[in-house]
Amino acid sequence: MNMSMPARWSLRRTLLALVLTLTVSIWCFSAVVVYLDADTESRELFDQSLSETGHLLLALADHELEEHVEMAAPTLTEIHDGKHSKYLLFQIWDGQHRLIYRSAGAPETAFTSLSLESDNQFGWIRMEGQEWRTYSSWNARQNMQIQVAEPSSHRKEISSRFAYKLMLFALLVVPLLVVGMWWSVNRVFRSLQTVANEVSQRMPGDLHQLNLRGAPTEIHPLLHAINRLFERVSQTLEREQRFTADAAHELRTPLAAIKTNLQVIQRARNDDERAEAAAGLGTSVDRATRLVGQLMTLAKLEPPYDKNLVLQETDLANLLQPQMAGWQTQAEKAQISFSAELQSGIALIHAESILILFRNLMDNALRYTPVGGRVQVSCGQTENGVYLRIADNGAGIPEEMRERVFQRFVRLSDATIPGSGLGLSIVKSIADNHHATLTLAEGLDERGLGVTLVFPLYAAAVLPAIQSTIPPTPSAQ
Numbered sequence: 147m148n149m150s151m152p153a154r155w156s157l158r159r160t161l162l163a164l165v166l167t168l169t170v171s172i173w174c175f176s177a178v179v180v181y182l183d184a185d186t187e188s189r190e191l192f193d194q195s196l197s198e199t200g201h202l203l204l205a206l207a208d209h210e211l212e213e214h215v216e217m218a219a220p221t222l223t224e225i226h227d228g229k230h231s232k233y234l235l236f237q238i239w240d241g242q243h244r245l246i247y248r249s250a251g252a253p254e255t256a257f258t259s260l261s262l263e264s265d266n267q268f269g270w271i272r273m274e275g276q277e278w279r280t281y282s283s284w285n286a287r288q289n290m291q292i293q294v295a296e297p298s299s300h301r302k303e304i305s306s307r308f309a310y311k312l313m314l315f316a317l318l319v320v321p322l323l324v325v326g327m328w329w330s331v332n333r334v335f336r337s338l339q340t341v342a343n344e345v346s347q348r349m350p351g352d353l354h355q356l357n358l359r360g361a362p363t364e365i366h367p368l369l370h371a372i373n374r375l376f377e378r379v380s381q382t383l384e385r386e387q388r389f390t391a392d393a394a395h396e397l398r399t400p401l402a403a404i405k406t407n408l409q410v411i412q413r414a415r416n417d418d419e420r421a422e423a424a425a426g427l428g429t430s431v432d433r434a435t436r437l438v439g440q441l442m443t444l445a446k447l448e449p450p451y452d453k454n455l456v457l458q459e460t461d462l463a464n465l466l467q468p469q470m471a472g473w474q475t476q477a478e479k480a481q482i483s484f485s486a487e488l489q490s491g492i493a494l495i496h497a498e499s500i501l502i503l504f505r506n507l508m509d510n511a512l513r514y515t516p517v518g519g520r521v522q523v524s525c526g527q528t529e530n531g532v533y534l535r536i537a538d539n540g541a542g543i544p545e546e547m548r549e550r551v552f553q554r555f556v557r558l559s560d561a562t563i564p565g566s567g568l569g570l571s572i573v574k575s576i577a578d579n580h581h582a583t584l585t586l587a588e589g590l591d592e593r594g595l596g597v598t599l600v601f602p603l604y605a606a607a608v609l610p611a612i613q614s615t616i617p618p619t620p621s622a623q
Contacts, residue, residue: 162331166324173319177312185305193268196281196296199234204292207238207247208285233300235278241289257293258282271295337361341369353380404431455496455579462525462532462601463488465497466504470523473508481517489526491533493601495580503576506569507536507597515540520590531582531603537589537596548586573597 235257238247243260257280258269269280277298284291341356353376356369403426410423470486477484511521515538525534543551551570577584582601589596 158331158335162327165327165331169323169327170320173316177316181305181309181312184308188304188308189301192279192296192301193281196268196279196294197283200236200281200283200292200294203236203294204238204283204285204290207292208290233296235295237293239291239293246290252295257295260291270298334362338365341365345372351383353377353383401434403429404434455499457494457496457580459492460495460497462491462493462495462500462534464490465495465500466523466525466534469501469504473512473523476512477521480512480515482512482515483518483520484523485520486523487526488524491525491527491601493532493580493603495601499576499579503573503599504534504536506573510569511536511538511540511595514538515594519594522590527603530600532601534599534601535596537594539590539594542589542593542595543586551586573599 234249235252236247236249237245237252237257239256239260240246243256245254248254253273257271257273257278258267267282269282271278271280273295278295279298279301280293280295282291282293341361344356355373355376358366358369361369407423407427411420411427414420414423466486467488470488474484508521508523515521519539521536521538523534523536525532527533553571574584577599580601582599585598585600587596587598588594
């Protein structure tokens with residue numbers, strides 16, 4: 147079945163596009179704001195210049211009027227410059243609304259109303275197909291008014307030149323900005339490529355930690371996560387290799403016994419020898435089967451398979467009660483006294499795993515307790531948690547060995563009963579998966595072995611008053 151490939155995208159190109167878009171957008175917005183602000187300032191300066199020119203011309207005309215009272219309305223010859231007529235026109239009117247002076251090109255009609263109500267005023271008119279900015283003002287005696295007109299094209303020309311300079315600056319700066327950002331982003335991402343090259347060049351078994359030196363702080367969490375992954379993979383491989391080596395070593399003995407018994411059967415001279423060899427073969431097969439079963443159980447309890455264990459609210463006494471009859475029968479066959487005191491205690495447990503733990507502890511207790519000995523099982527709840535205790539008065543385990551026996555395939559040097567050395571390893575793994583405390587101490591009658599397992603209290607459990615107490619035991623060293 148064809149499956150579409152997931153869409154690929156480049157972090158480098160995406161980051162560069164975002165940065166460039168944001169930078170250019172901010173720059174364009176700033177340029178528009180600067181242009182609008184500069185245009186407003188220029189308009190104010192032009193208006194101020196227009197008013198100052200009007201007042202200067204009004205003062206000159208007022209002085210001339212005092213000297214030539216009877217003068218008609220001549221055209222000022224000094225304003226015949228074409229440049230002035232292009233950028234500035236003016237008219238001077240008297241109090242009877244008669245035109246006294248006008249510049250070359252100025253019409254004989256007033257630019258604006260000749261009302262005496264406003265002394266100084268700006269306005270806009272349309273003349274000769276374009277807009278003009280006007281300013282009008284009366285003198286102090288209110289007998290003469292100046293009207294000045296300036297084309298808007300002059301102002302727009304200056305604003306356009308400023309806008310063109312901004313655009314030219316953008317055309318020069320934006321390419322440099324693109325090149326600079328591209329170089330900067332590539333330089334930053336070079337460290338990522340270095341890490342990628344280091345990982346890609348490693349051999350499958352090389353799980354050493356990645357070097358964080360020179361890497362940006364932002365990718366440290368990713369590198370730490372990769373290093374933790376390498377560490378977990380390394381630990382898993384180490385456990386599997388050790389598990390495989392130990393299993394192969396331990397399976398040699400029962401397999402060698404099976405092979406020997408088969409050879410004896412093949413060479414048996416009579417039925418008695420053949421029957422004896424067949425019995426030995428059965429014992430060897432049982433031992434190998436038990437060992438393989440324990441190895442498979444132990445493998446299921448270790449990472450990552452231990453994550454599949456779902457803990458549920460369970461009453462430990464109700465879980466163990468159905469098992470008592472079978473163990474009572476086995477104890478009677480071994481001529482061992484068996485007693486159980488089960489009281490309610492609710493904890494979060496995985497039932498199947500706890501039954502495996504209980505079976506291993508009971509099997510060890512019955513196997514290492516001599517004829518006429520005692521095995522006692524108890525469970526219940528205390529202030530510290532829900533407990534399970536299995537004690538006997540057998541040979542026990544020396545105090546200096548009580549920590550080592552939790553390791554795989556470790557057995558006491560003077561052990562005479564066949565075993566694989568995996569039972570307590572399985573018990574330890576199950577206890578760890580339940581976050582329970584496992585303690586080895588003396589058992590019954592100040593001898594033997596007492597194994598105590600304490601589960602954390604389940605906070606939601608509502609139990610009656612606790613009537614049971616756990617027998618005091620010394621802590622394991």
